[in-house]
Amino acid sequence: MIRRMVSAGVLAMTLALASVSIPTAAEAGAQVYNPCQRLSAGQVKYPSYGANRVTFATAMDRSQSAVIVTGCVRSGSGYAQEWQTTGFAGSKGFSAQNMAWEDTWKSPTGSFSFTEALGRSNPGTALRYYTLNPYSRWGGEHGPNYNQYFEGIGGESDENLWTYMNQGFYEQAAVINWNRYPDMPTVQGASFAIFFHAGNVPSAGCISTNLGTVVQLLKTNRPGDRIIMGAVDDIFTPFSSSPFGAITNKYAAIGGPAYAGDPVSNEMYGLKNGGAGQAFQFGSIYHSPMSGTFFSTGIIRGKWGSTGYENGILGYPTSDEMPMSRGARGQAYQNGSVYWGGSTGAHLSMGTIRAAWGRMGYEKGFLGYPTTDEIRGMAKGGIGQAYEGGSIYFTPTTGAHVSTGLIRVKWASLGYETGVLGYPVSDEIRGMVGAGVGQAYENGSIYSSPASGTHISMGAIRSLWGQQGFEKGALGYPTTDEYPANGAVVQDFQGGSIAWFGASGKVTLKG
Template sequence: MHRVAKLWAAVTAIVMVAAGLTGLGAVTAPAVAASGSDFNAGMIISDEVFYDSSTMSVGDIQAFLNARVPSCRSGYTCLKDYAQSTASQSAKSEGCAAYPGGWQSAAEIIWRVANVCGINPRALIVLLEKEQSLITDTWPSSRQYRSATGYGCPDTSDCDTNYYGFFNQVYHAAWQFKKYQARPDRAYRAGRNNTIQWHPNASCGSSQVFIENQATAGLYLYTPYRPNQAALDNLYGVGDSCSAYGNRNFWRIFTDWFGSTGYTVKGAFAEFYRANGGPEGFLGAPTSNEMVVDGGWKQRFSGGTLFTRVGTPVFAVRGLMRDYYRGVGEQADGLGWPVEQQVSLGNGNWYQAFERGRILVTGSTVKAVRGEIAKKYLSVGAQQGRLGFPTGDEAWGSGGWLQRFQGGVIASSTAGTFVITGTIQKRFDAAGGAAGGLGWPTEDERSVGSDWSQKFTSGAIVVRKSVDRVVKGDLGAYYVRAGAEASALGWPSSNEARLGTGWTQSFEQGILYSSSVGTRAVPNALGPQYQAAGGPTGSLGWPTSDAVTKDARVSQSFQNGQLSTNPDVAVAGAVYREYARVGGASSALGMPTEAEAKVTGGVRQRFVGGIVYVTSARAFVVQGDLGRGYLAAGDVASKFGVPTSQERQSGIGWAQTFSSGVLYSSPAGVYAVMGAIRGYHDANGGVQGRLGWPSGAETKVDGGWRQSFTGGTVYAKDGRAPIVVWGDIGTYYAGAGEQAGAAGWPVSAERARPGGWIQEFDNGTVHNSPAGTALVGGDILRAYAAAGGSDSQVKWPVSDATVVGGGFSQVFVGGSYYARGGRVFVVQGAIATAYAGDGGAGGSLGWPTGNEWWSGREWRQDFERGSIIVDSAGARIVRR
């Protein structure tokens, strides 16, 4: 009988702690203060720690006991002074070696039991304390000694006298833990979820615990309760009525007296640790276990952290670098994993390389370069290049990262990663950096003859003949997009200047203007005309488009009109305003192809890429695929009528409403949806509904109309509302000739039935199920429906009806229907199997002459030339 948890010992241990009788004193391993938040129910103590019998000598144990109780109360024998005669024990198959008996002290008993059974003596010391407070009690009773480890003391009865006595208790408790280890297939197992109660009172409930290792499983087998949050919140006191304390106290006492229950150094880390002096080396003592992180492992020590991954050596990150690296998230930071050891640069300077950067130390200053900035830094010579050491960390702002160095800056954004130095850097900083009007660099500085230039996302800095010009803000962004000094504008000939409500800047081949309506360049070819009209403050206003050259003609749109080097077709008034709104000649409309013309309800002007239609109240543009389809149909004179809305994007395509329908453009093509079909389409979610986009034009067919969509086909028989046929039924219907086929026009929408779908048509009902898709019509349909349809014994049809010997037959999952001469019979079950084996209606039995019937002893169905009978012996054919 092994021990099952008792709460009395746990409560006693709590009282002893509260009384201040569990002082720490000298220990043989570094101890840490326990915190309830650190308790791990799945790993109370590691196997490496629990089964390590080499942690203390007899002398270590005696010194520890002496430190716990320096003086014992008069008249009592404390554990440090306890001794007894012990009986020799033979070796045990579960894992304890032979034990030599004799007169032995408590310290010697603990040491010998630990060594013959392979249990950590510290674990036995903690067990004695948490069960009977024997380690710290200054006036222990005989009862405490007789049940020292609580072995053989179940919750439901008194302790077993066979296991009384200090040696008996220590030996059998250790042996029990070895039995758990030797035969782990028990109630609580490592490597799986286990249901563990909070308290012996089952009404307190239970929880799921994934037990990580065998030693923890053994503790739960010995004391089968888990501390609840109340017990952990008051780690040195009591919790609530559902709190259990045994395993909490074991973990807490071990942690307080001996340090972590699980800090071990093993494998490649252990080899590196030993080679570098172990605890006495630069790493010091471990402060965590090995941790699996992001595809590798790491372990913390007081003086550094070790890292490794499969196929890589062990790397140490230590000192100031360790502090910096940990502060930014270690391997999860943009630096990634270390890829070499620290390298000394002399004079107190160090660096260490990582996957995506490096950390540099100069004196007491630590900075890192990472990611794209690190790549750039290395490409220009790193700390030995012109940039030198970093003087600051990378900083985020205005959409990118910037890091300063002794010799310049590296700026990284979506535009790329580039170095800025010298006069250009000074101009960059003076302009407000990336947050100023220039934005981020898009190239490294480059020489253009004897001049220098560097582009930015919103401008450029040029140094020409010792005169530097900055083109920034909206003007700069335009200039850079155009190609800076290599663009049609050439080199800047002035800095920017304020003009009315906007800005202007002169270049060799034109002038840039920026205002609330945009930033545009007016080329020298149009400049004299524009200036003669008063420029931006004149009648034309600010440019609203770039100049466009086509067929040797240069044209450009302004707020109130359009200039051209060779006037041909004018765009003016309301048409011009709409044309300008979408981008003028630079839009999808392009150049005009004819003059404005009056049409029904308004005016229309055609362009290369579409039309502009204007009424007294509204103006509309039809362009792109919609425009081409509209133009091809005859635009405002077509069956679509005039536009009544602008185009609108909807998912994968575009739509535009006209007076007689909606024109859609998608990967399926450009098609109109009109009339009753349009109403049905709109009512069913339009292109966002199951029908989706039109995939064909509305088509006139005999007796009605049809139109296909990506999700199905809509049929509108004359005099009826439209109905959609889709999915598997739609596929069947299309293959059967649609409305011209056997089914005729649909008369109802598809609806669900248990196990499938049905849809009614003029000439029958199409059924769809895993058995197939088939039309059931005529006499068979009437009989099938009367029997319950798909809910009947025959269930769903397997195929369409076929002509057989002057009649029709149709196969269903559970049988077949036969119709001839106005009469319909069903053959099902075992009779159907026998009938099919005989050849069905074409076999020797011929057509059925009635349905199956029960004679009182057997089922029978009659046929033209015989019967099929089914009884307990099976089915048999009786021929006439």
């Protein structure tokens, strides 16, 4: 972008001022002169995406306009240097990633593709080429032409490409795909006309170098080749990874330093089942041939870590974190998932209990999110897990079943699984007569209806009630639990009572 930065009338002054930005020998000590080697070693924070050619434009720090410009070509499993020269970025240096907005006079930081070029005449480039004419413009006015080539009179903010070409800047130029497809959606106001062009002066955000270098880039680069640009500390890292590997590609896909932060370890190989991992400021990326490549961060990562990471019961991640209802987050693993729901904390979900939760609609069902991990060591080898709206219990003989609402309250009053009923052997059965609900247990059942309340049913009295048709028969629902009376155990129903005389084994029906 040259706009309002350099014109024929102020060119000499700009060149004079630019000279003060050139680093001295002492200041240049932090500059990186071997970026192709660093890229081959996986020590570049921004990806090459496997491009055949990668151009670097690096300054000593973000405030510097002077840059070293280096051309790298793919060679075997790495990159080799083709050429190196000097040039300039924006007059105020580089912005941080995703911060290059209009009128900041800074160049964006990151890895961007080349797909288009423009200038006086096509030097033999494979990039889509615009031969400039007096009506050639680059869109700077907010609207449908923003940050793209068009022909017309244009508006005040649209760059007159013909004028800048005749001043020597756009004699030849490659378009850097900042704030434009295919690299990213175009955002009005997030800067436009970021080119790699001739002129060799600071600009409003372009990379400018000598005409011969620009021509060489146009002749050799193919659509999808890239430029990596920024301050050396923003571009390079001392930590290594495979430059074309799954972890490097994932790091790029999630936003690189802007999302995961800088690398803080080398890529680690030899993990379980052929896996690999690399740590970053805000989390880690793990890869295995069986699970894929995913990012792990925050509270969910901490919970996974408490189980032993990939060596624990969950295994490797099989998804990134996913946004869920009510602001919660979830992440899937080989053997289950971890959910974090804010007030519910982060908890595991796995196995048969997870399957039962799934039958109820997972977190969108009436159970909501888990509020505990699985609770093991219960009676008869049982396992339980609590949720916002109830619990799920499992044993090898009873399976996994949901416990909730008034029936759960009643079961709790009897001692849960250690009480007379034992574990549930069914989920709640809804849609019964009179809006009733029932649930079966190892040693009986619990029934609840608005008219009768919530009561247990078991033993000999339950057998006789069953002979009468349970709640569909003349007796209807139980209205009491069993109680002693006159040497018998009695239970009242909507339509009568049943008495059991234990000594004689007799059961009588009282209408």
